[in-house]
Amino acid sequence: MAAQKREISIVISILEIDHHSGVPIYRQIMGQIRQQIMTDGLKQGDQLESVRDLAGRLKVNPMTISKAYSFLENEGLVERRRGIGLFVARVRKGQLDKIKTELLDEIVKKAAVTAIQLGVSHEEAIEFFSKHYKAYNSRNRRQK
Protein backbone atom coordinates (compact mmCIF):
# COMPACT_ATOMS: atom_id res chain seq x y z
CA MET A 1 0.00 0.00 0.00
CA ALA A 2 2.74 2.37 0.97
CA ALA A 3 4.50 2.00 -2.31
CA GLN A 4 1.55 2.78 -4.49
CA LYS A 5 1.35 6.35 -5.65
CA ARG A 6 -0.77 7.35 -8.54
CA GLU A 7 1.96 8.80 -10.74
CA ILE A 8 4.01 5.64 -10.68
CA SER A 9 2.75 2.57 -12.44
CA ILE A 10 3.62 -0.80 -11.05
CA VAL A 11 4.10 -3.07 -13.97
CA ILE A 12 2.99 -6.67 -13.74
CA SER A 13 5.09 -8.34 -16.36
CA ILE A 14 4.07 -11.54 -17.97
CA LEU A 15 6.92 -13.81 -17.07
CA GLU A 16 7.14 -17.43 -17.91
CA ILE A 17 9.35 -19.83 -16.07
CA ASP A 18 10.33 -23.13 -17.57
CA HIS A 19 11.40 -25.40 -14.75
CA HIS A 20 12.69 -28.01 -17.14
CA SER A 21 14.85 -25.91 -19.43
CA GLY A 22 17.96 -26.23 -17.30
CA VAL A 23 18.31 -22.46 -17.31
CA PRO A 24 18.41 -21.14 -13.73
CA ILE A 25 15.19 -19.46 -12.67
CA TYR A 26 16.83 -16.19 -11.73
CA ARG A 27 18.45 -16.03 -15.16
CA GLN A 28 15.16 -16.61 -16.92
CA ILE A 29 13.68 -13.77 -14.93
CA MET A 30 16.65 -11.51 -15.63
CA GLY A 31 16.48 -12.20 -19.34
CA GLN A 32 12.79 -11.47 -19.62
CA ILE A 33 12.83 -8.30 -17.57
CA ARG A 34 15.90 -7.09 -19.40
CA GLN A 35 14.17 -7.69 -22.67
CA GLN A 36 11.16 -5.68 -21.56
CA ILE A 37 13.36 -2.80 -20.50
CA MET A 38 15.42 -2.86 -23.67
CA THR A 39 12.38 -3.04 -25.92
CA ASP A 40 10.47 -0.39 -23.98
CA GLY A 41 7.87 -2.75 -22.57
CA LEU A 42 9.05 -1.31 -19.28
CA LYS A 43 9.64 2.44 -19.24
CA GLN A 44 12.21 4.33 -17.22
CA GLY A 45 10.84 5.03 -13.76
CA ASP A 46 8.34 2.18 -13.83
CA GLN A 47 8.15 0.28 -10.59
CA LEU A 48 8.73 -3.43 -10.79
CA GLU A 49 6.51 -5.95 -9.11
CA SER A 50 7.60 -6.60 -5.54
CA VAL A 51 9.88 -9.48 -4.71
CA ARG A 52 7.19 -11.23 -2.68
CA ASP A 53 4.40 -10.75 -5.20
CA LEU A 54 6.45 -12.02 -8.08
CA ALA A 55 7.77 -14.90 -6.00
CA GLY A 56 4.21 -15.81 -5.10
CA ARG A 57 3.02 -15.70 -8.69
CA LEU A 58 5.90 -17.80 -9.94
CA LYS A 59 5.88 -20.11 -6.94
CA VAL A 60 9.53 -19.62 -6.15
CA ASN A 61 11.46 -18.33 -3.18
CA PRO A 62 11.61 -14.53 -2.77
CA MET A 63 15.38 -14.69 -2.58
CA THR A 64 15.48 -16.09 -6.08
CA ILE A 65 13.66 -13.00 -7.33
CA SER A 66 15.89 -10.78 -5.22
CA LYS A 67 18.90 -12.37 -6.83
CA ALA A 68 17.63 -11.62 -10.31
CA TYR A 69 16.90 -8.03 -9.27
CA SER A 70 20.35 -7.65 -7.76
CA PHE A 71 22.04 -8.71 -10.96
CA LEU A 72 19.92 -6.31 -12.96
CA GLU A 73 20.92 -3.56 -10.58
CA ASN A 74 24.54 -4.48 -11.09
CA GLU A 75 24.06 -4.14 -14.82
CA GLY A 76 22.65 -0.69 -14.17
CA LEU A 77 19.19 -1.40 -15.54
CA VAL A 78 17.24 -0.97 -12.31
CA GLU A 79 17.55 1.05 -9.14
CA ARG A 80 16.45 0.02 -5.72
CA ARG A 81 15.06 2.36 -3.13
CA ARG A 82 15.26 0.77 0.27
CA GLY A 83 11.94 0.04 1.87
CA ILE A 84 10.09 1.20 -1.20
CA GLY A 85 10.80 -1.03 -4.14
CA LEU A 86 12.62 -1.47 -7.39
CA PHE A 87 12.40 0.84 -10.38
CA VAL A 88 13.59 0.85 -13.95
CA ALA A 89 16.69 3.03 -13.90
CA ARG A 90 16.68 6.46 -15.49
CA VAL A 91 19.77 6.42 -17.66
CA ARG A 92 20.97 8.16 -20.77
CA LYS A 93 20.62 6.30 -24.02
CA GLY A 94 24.38 6.08 -24.36
CA GLN A 95 24.55 4.26 -21.08
CA LEU A 96 21.88 1.83 -22.20
CA ASP A 97 23.77 1.14 -25.41
CA LYS A 98 26.90 0.49 -23.44
CA ILE A 99 25.10 -2.11 -21.35
CA LYS A 100 23.73 -3.72 -24.48
CA THR A 101 27.15 -3.87 -26.04
CA GLU A 102 28.75 -5.47 -23.02
CA LEU A 103 26.09 -8.14 -22.77
CA LEU A 104 26.15 -8.88 -26.46
CA ASP A 105 29.93 -8.83 -26.82
CA GLU A 106 30.35 -11.64 -24.40
CA ILE A 107 28.14 -14.18 -26.10
CA VAL A 108 28.75 -13.12 -29.70
CA LYS A 109 32.46 -13.40 -29.19
CA LYS A 110 32.07 -16.98 -28.06
CA ALA A 111 30.02 -17.78 -31.14
CA ALA A 112 32.54 -16.16 -33.47
CA VAL A 113 35.46 -17.96 -31.84
CA THR A 114 33.66 -21.27 -32.13
CA ALA A 115 32.98 -20.66 -35.81
CA ILE A 116 36.65 -19.98 -36.44
CA GLN A 117 37.73 -22.98 -34.40
CA LEU A 118 35.46 -25.14 -36.52
CA GLY A 119 36.96 -23.77 -39.69
CA VAL A 120 33.78 -22.06 -40.81
CA SER A 121 34.32 -19.15 -43.18
CA HIS A 122 33.23 -15.59 -42.54
CA GLU A 123 30.41 -15.76 -45.06
CA GLU A 124 29.17 -19.12 -43.86
CA ALA A 125 29.28 -18.00 -40.26
CA ILE A 126 27.26 -14.89 -40.96
CA GLU A 127 24.74 -16.94 -42.88
CA PHE A 128 24.46 -19.17 -39.84
CA PHE A 129 23.91 -16.28 -37.51
CA SER A 130 21.37 -14.69 -39.79
CA LYS A 131 19.44 -17.92 -40.03
CA HIS A 132 19.08 -18.23 -36.29
CA TYR A 133 18.22 -14.57 -35.85
CA LYS A 134 15.40 -14.78 -38.35
CA ALA A 135 14.14 -18.08 -37.01
CA TYR A 136 13.86 -16.86 -33.45
CA ASN A 137 12.64 -13.43 -34.38
CA SER A 138 9.74 -14.70 -36.45
CA ARG A 139 8.61 -16.94 -33.62
CA ASN A 140 8.69 -14.13 -31.09
CA ARG A 141 7.73 -10.99 -32.95
CA ARG A 142 5.56 -8.89 -30.68
CA GLN A 143 2.73 -6.91 -32.13
CA LYS A 144 2.32 -3.29 -31.03
Add this chain to the structure above:
Amino acid sequence: MAAQKREISIVISILEIDHHSGVPIYRQIMGQIRQQIMTDGLKQGDQLESVRDLAGRLKVNPMTISKAYSFLENEGLVERRRGIGLFVARVRKGQLDKIKTELLDEIVKKAAVTAIQLGVSHEEAIEFFSKHYKAYNSRNRRQK
Protein backbone atom coordinates in the same frame (compact mmCIF):
# COMPACT_ATOMS: atom_id res chain seq x y z
CA MET B 1 53.81 -32.85 -37.12
CA ALA B 2 54.71 -36.53 -37.01
CA ALA B 3 56.96 -36.97 -34.06
CA GLN B 4 57.82 -40.65 -34.06
CA LYS B 5 59.03 -43.23 -36.54
CA ARG B 6 56.22 -45.70 -37.09
CA GLU B 7 53.84 -46.81 -39.76
CA ILE B 8 51.19 -44.74 -38.13
CA SER B 9 52.06 -41.22 -37.26
CA ILE B 10 51.44 -40.26 -33.71
CA VAL B 11 50.72 -36.59 -33.65
CA ILE B 12 52.09 -34.49 -30.86
CA SER B 13 49.86 -31.48 -30.90
CA ILE B 14 50.89 -28.19 -29.50
CA LEU B 15 48.29 -27.65 -26.83
CA GLU B 16 48.21 -24.76 -24.47
CA ILE B 17 46.37 -24.86 -21.21
CA ASP B 18 45.43 -21.69 -19.41
CA HIS B 19 44.81 -22.58 -15.79
CA HIS B 20 43.43 -19.15 -15.01
CA SER B 21 40.92 -18.73 -17.80
CA GLY B 22 38.08 -20.35 -15.91
CA VAL B 23 37.50 -22.68 -18.85
CA PRO B 24 37.71 -26.30 -17.71
CA ILE B 25 40.91 -28.02 -18.77
CA TYR B 26 39.17 -30.85 -20.58
CA ARG B 27 37.20 -28.32 -22.59
CA GLN B 28 40.30 -26.42 -23.58
CA ILE B 29 41.81 -29.67 -24.80
CA MET B 30 38.65 -30.63 -26.64
CA GLY B 31 38.46 -27.28 -28.37
CA GLN B 32 42.04 -27.32 -29.54
CA ILE B 33 42.03 -30.89 -30.80
CA ARG B 34 38.71 -30.32 -32.49
CA GLN B 35 40.10 -27.29 -34.21
CA GLN B 36 43.08 -29.25 -35.47
CA ILE B 37 40.86 -31.97 -36.84
CA MET B 38 38.46 -29.53 -38.47
CA THR B 39 41.24 -27.52 -40.05
CA ASP B 40 43.20 -30.59 -41.18
CA GLY B 41 46.06 -30.13 -38.78
CA LEU B 42 45.14 -33.67 -37.78
CA LYS B 43 44.34 -36.05 -40.63
CA GLN B 44 41.91 -38.92 -40.59
CA GLY B 45 43.58 -42.01 -39.20
CA ASP B 46 46.24 -40.09 -37.29
CA GLN B 47 46.88 -41.46 -33.85
CA LEU B 48 46.55 -39.04 -30.97
CA GLU B 49 49.07 -38.73 -28.22
CA SER B 50 48.40 -41.20 -25.43
CA VAL B 51 46.41 -40.19 -22.40
CA ARG B 52 49.39 -40.58 -20.09
CA ASP B 53 51.86 -38.77 -22.32
CA LEU B 54 49.59 -35.83 -22.82
CA ALA B 55 48.69 -35.75 -19.16
CA GLY B 56 52.36 -35.75 -18.28
CA ARG B 57 53.16 -32.92 -20.69
CA LEU B 58 50.31 -30.78 -19.47
CA LYS B 59 50.79 -31.72 -15.83
CA VAL B 60 47.22 -32.82 -15.32
CA ASN B 61 45.53 -36.04 -14.33
CA PRO B 62 45.19 -38.70 -17.06
CA MET B 63 41.47 -38.91 -16.36
CA THR B 64 41.11 -35.30 -17.39
CA ILE B 65 42.58 -36.13 -20.78
CA SER B 66 40.45 -39.25 -20.99
CA LYS B 67 37.40 -37.14 -20.36
CA ALA B 68 38.24 -34.82 -23.22
CA TYR B 69 38.85 -37.79 -25.50
CA SER B 70 35.56 -39.38 -24.48
CA PHE B 71 33.60 -36.28 -25.40
CA LEU B 72 35.36 -36.08 -28.74
CA GLU B 73 34.46 -39.69 -29.34
CA ASN B 74 30.86 -38.90 -28.52
CA GLU B 75 30.93 -36.16 -31.09
CA GLY B 76 32.18 -38.71 -33.58
CA LEU B 77 35.51 -37.02 -34.25
CA VAL B 78 37.77 -39.73 -32.88
CA GLU B 79 37.67 -43.49 -32.47
CA ARG B 80 39.19 -45.45 -29.66
CA ARG B 81 40.69 -48.87 -30.01
CA ARG B 82 41.03 -50.46 -26.62
CA GLY B 83 44.51 -51.27 -25.59
CA ILE B 84 45.89 -49.50 -28.65
CA GLY B 85 45.05 -45.85 -28.60
CA LEU B 86 42.91 -43.08 -30.01
CA PHE B 87 42.65 -42.15 -33.67
CA VAL B 88 41.09 -39.40 -35.71
CA ALA B 89 37.89 -40.93 -37.03
CA ARG B 90 37.51 -41.77 -40.69
CA VAL B 91 34.24 -40.19 -41.62
CA ARG B 92 32.62 -38.85 -44.76
CA LYS B 93 32.74 -35.12 -45.30
CA GLY B 94 28.99 -34.91 -44.91
CA GLN B 95 29.27 -36.39 -41.46
CA LEU B 96 31.93 -33.87 -40.53
CA ASP B 97 29.75 -31.02 -41.71
CA LYS B 98 26.90 -32.34 -39.64
CA ILE B 99 29.06 -32.30 -36.53
CA LYS B 100 30.16 -28.78 -37.32
CA THR B 101 26.61 -27.65 -37.75
CA GLU B 102 25.48 -29.13 -34.48
CA LEU B 103 28.29 -27.54 -32.53
CA LEU B 104 27.85 -24.19 -34.16
CA ASP B 105 24.07 -24.16 -33.97
CA GLU B 106 24.11 -24.39 -30.24
CA ILE B 107 26.26 -21.36 -29.52
CA VAL B 108 25.16 -19.20 -32.44
CA LYS B 109 21.55 -19.66 -31.46
CA LYS B 110 22.28 -18.34 -28.00
CA ALA B 111 23.99 -15.31 -29.45
CA ALA B 112 21.12 -14.59 -31.83
CA VAL B 113 18.53 -14.98 -29.08
CA THR B 114 20.47 -12.61 -26.86
CA ALA B 115 20.66 -10.03 -29.63
CA ILE B 116 16.92 -10.18 -30.10
CA GLN B 117 16.27 -10.01 -26.38
CA LEU B 118 18.39 -6.88 -26.24
CA GLY B 119 16.42 -5.30 -29.03
CA VAL B 120 19.35 -5.27 -31.44
CA SER B 121 18.36 -5.19 -35.10
CA HIS B 122 19.31 -7.81 -37.65
CA GLU B 123 21.81 -5.54 -39.38
CA GLU B 124 23.38 -4.37 -36.15
CA ALA B 125 23.64 -7.91 -34.85
CA ILE B 126 25.38 -9.13 -37.97
CA GLU B 127 27.76 -6.21 -37.81
CA PHE B 128 28.54 -7.24 -34.26
CA PHE B 129 29.18 -10.81 -35.20
CA SER B 130 31.32 -9.84 -38.14
CA LYS B 131 33.41 -7.55 -35.97
CA HIS B 132 34.23 -10.31 -33.53
CA TYR B 133 34.92 -12.83 -36.24
CA LYS B 134 37.42 -10.56 -37.93
CA ALA B 135 39.03 -9.53 -34.67
CA TYR B 136 39.66 -13.07 -33.52
CA ASN B 137 40.56 -14.37 -36.94
CA SER B 138 43.25 -11.79 -37.55
CA ARG B 139 44.83 -12.57 -34.21
CA ASN B 140 44.89 -16.30 -34.92
CA ARG B 141 45.42 -16.66 -38.62
CA ARG B 142 47.66 -19.62 -39.22
CA GLN B 143 50.21 -19.49 -42.01
CA LYS B 144 50.38 -22.51 -44.33
Add this chain to the structure above:
DNA sequence: TGTGGTGTATTAGTATAGTAATACACTAAT
Protein backbone atom coordinates in the same frame (compact mmCIF):
# COMPACT_ATOMS: atom_id res chain seq x y z
C1' DT C 1 4.87 4.97 16.85
C1' DG C 2 2.84 1.00 15.04
C1' DT C 3 1.77 -1.46 10.95
C1' DG C 4 2.23 -3.41 6.67
C1' DG C 5 4.68 -2.85 2.90
C1' DT C 6 9.47 -2.84 0.76
C1' DG C 7 14.41 -5.50 -0.15
C1' DT C 8 18.30 -8.51 1.73
C1' DA C 9 22.12 -10.50 4.72
C1' DT C 10 23.04 -14.75 6.59
C1' DT C 11 22.89 -19.38 6.62
C1' DA C 12 22.04 -23.88 4.98
C1' DG C 13 20.84 -27.71 1.89
C1' DT C 14 21.23 -29.84 -2.55
C1' DA C 15 22.90 -30.70 -6.96
C1' DT C 16 26.33 -30.53 -10.31
C1' DA C 17 30.85 -29.98 -12.40
C1' DG C 18 35.68 -30.48 -12.43
C1' DT C 19 39.67 -32.84 -11.06
C1' DA C 20 42.21 -36.52 -9.26
C1' DA C 21 43.82 -41.44 -7.17
C1' DT C 22 43.41 -46.04 -7.70
C1' DA C 23 42.80 -50.29 -9.63
C1' DC C 24 41.34 -52.63 -13.51
C1' DA C 25 40.79 -54.37 -18.60
C1' DC C 26 42.39 -54.60 -23.04
C1' DT C 27 46.16 -55.34 -26.92
C1' DA C 28 50.52 -56.27 -29.34
C1' DA C 29 54.77 -58.14 -29.19
C1' DT C 30 57.91 -60.64 -27.24
Add this chain to the structure above:
DNA sequence: ATTAGTGTATTACTATACTAATACACCACA
Protein backbone atom coordinates in the same frame (compact mmCIF):
# COMPACT_ATOMS: atom_id res chain seq x y z
C1' DA D 1 52.62 -66.17 -20.26
C1' DT D 2 54.93 -61.85 -19.54
C1' DT D 3 55.48 -57.17 -20.28
C1' DA D 4 54.74 -52.66 -21.38
C1' DG D 5 51.92 -50.03 -23.66
C1' DT D 6 47.02 -48.53 -24.40
C1' DG D 7 42.17 -46.40 -22.24
C1' DT D 8 38.71 -46.28 -18.33
C1' DA D 9 35.38 -47.59 -14.55
C1' DT D 10 34.91 -46.51 -9.90
C1' DT D 11 35.31 -43.70 -6.27
C1' DA D 12 36.16 -39.63 -3.82
C1' DC D 13 37.30 -34.83 -2.91
C1' DT D 14 36.50 -30.03 -3.77
C1' DA D 15 34.51 -25.96 -5.51
C1' DT D 16 30.74 -23.70 -7.18
C1' DA D 17 25.96 -22.70 -8.43
C1' DC D 18 21.20 -22.68 -7.36
C1' DT D 19 17.50 -22.51 -4.35
C1' DA D 20 15.43 -21.84 -0.11
C1' DA D 21 14.31 -20.59 5.17
C1' DT D 22 14.86 -17.32 8.48
C1' DA D 23 15.41 -13.16 10.55
C1' DC D 24 16.50 -8.62 9.94
C1' DA D 25 16.59 -3.48 8.23
C1' DC D 26 14.41 -0.03 5.95
C1' DC D 27 10.35 3.25 4.62
C1' DA D 28 5.68 5.64 4.22
C1' DC D 29 1.73 6.70 6.31
C1' DA D 30 -2.15 6.67 9.35
